[in-house]
Amino acid sequence: MPSENSLDVLKRQFLCCYPLNLIDWKPLSNLTWEDQKLLIDCTHNNELNQKYPISSSYQLKFFKKLINHLEQSGVEIHDEIYEAFCNLNSQTTNDEKFSYKHYSLTYHDSVVTLKESKSFVADGTTGLCSWQASLALSDWLLHNTELVRGKSVIELGSGTGLCGFIVSKCCDAKHVILTDGSPKVIDILNTNRSLNFLPNTKDILSDDSKKCSILYLPWEECELVGTKKFDVVLAADVVYDSSEFDSLLGIIEHLFRLMENKVQMILAATVRNESTLRTFLDLLDSKEFIIEMQEAILEKRSYLFWDRSTPVQILKVTKNINLT
Known part of the structure; x- marks a missing residue:
């Protein structure tokens, strides 16, 4: 089971669109059903992302990578993860010119939100x-x-x-x-x-x-x-x-x-x-x-x-x- 810190790190990386190849996916191995629910809630379902969504193409690639990782680990994947992936797949278009990024500074209890091209x-x-x-x-x-x-x-x-x-x-x-x-x-x-x-x-x-x-x-x-x-x-x-x-x-x-x-x-x-x-x-x-x-x-x-x-x-x- 990932520690609370691991989920917090993943949340912060997701919200600022940290390059997927630099994310450490190992702590996400052997996630329980409850763990996966926490993961989806702190990333895609996060209040910041729902109000000011990060790039849909990044989210789609994130969940594709996550699903592949969980499948390779032999873990049963939570329904909400599949639902998020399918919704993003149907919504993603090349017309999206702007999206948001959120830089979370947990030690300062502060977030900087940016609209970006x-x-x-x-x-x-x-x-x-x-x-x-x-x-x-x-x-x-x-x-x-x-x-x-x-x-x-x-x-x-x-x-x-x-x-x-x-x-x-x-x-x-x-x-x-x-x-x-x-x-x-x-x-x-x-x-x-x-x-x-x-x-x-x-x-x-x-x-x-x-x-x-x-x-x-x-x-x-x-x-x-x-x-x-x-x-x-x-x-x-x-x-x-x-x-x-x-x-x-x-x-x-x-x-x-x-x-x-x-x-x-x-x-x-x-x-x-x-x-x-x-x-x-x-x-x-x-x-x-x-x-x-x-x-x-x-x-x-x-x-x-x-x-x-x-x-x-x-x-x-x-x-x-x-x-x-």
Whole structure:
């Protein structure tokens, strides 16, 4: 029989659409009829999934994998598992453009829910779904909350908002501004902000929402930041297109000038191409930024489930405060 912890782990993996090949299916061997009922209730029948369903194609593949595993174990499969599989099989279409993901932080008794595109590239942007580096940065910040606790934070290229919402909800930041240069991304950020700061009434967000705001900010339009002051700059998965490096470097320099270099940046970069990353780091170095590699969070200590098949570097970027 699986432990309560095993079912909780499976629930959290299911709700955030953790890659099926990375799930440990062994604890699910020899499930009793009652165990299977608990499993279906904490996954497909989970209240979050019923209200804001995760990808139906992911659910279908999940139950196909589960049924195959149970059949190989010689276990009689619960009727509700078959029913869920059949219903999903009949409902799944290629027209589903958006679905949800739920990132559960059990130690904090908190959940971040995101509406996301099913496609990596949609409406001319890559910002409508969560990327590996955003998960890695969120995880790192959850282990280093002192960097943002009580601080004003701005995030560049926020995408669907995972990192910014986690910092706002779980890391006790004073105020967080999530930014992006795509109007489509700004729209989905506003939707996700509403999902994560429950309204007191139909039209009014909770007071906690005042700690989190959204700003349309193309990197080449630095003036849109105004005179706002920040203690911390965050950015995840923004270093992949060398044609954007000049504008990215420009907004970073602008934010540091606003704070007379009394600011630090935490940058998470998925290392898809070492040469591309190295080029950007050399640009930072040429502008006298100080770059410090941070120790990655080990999987066994991780608060979030994320695919580690491609390495992610976490970098702290600062500048000599005497350089004004």
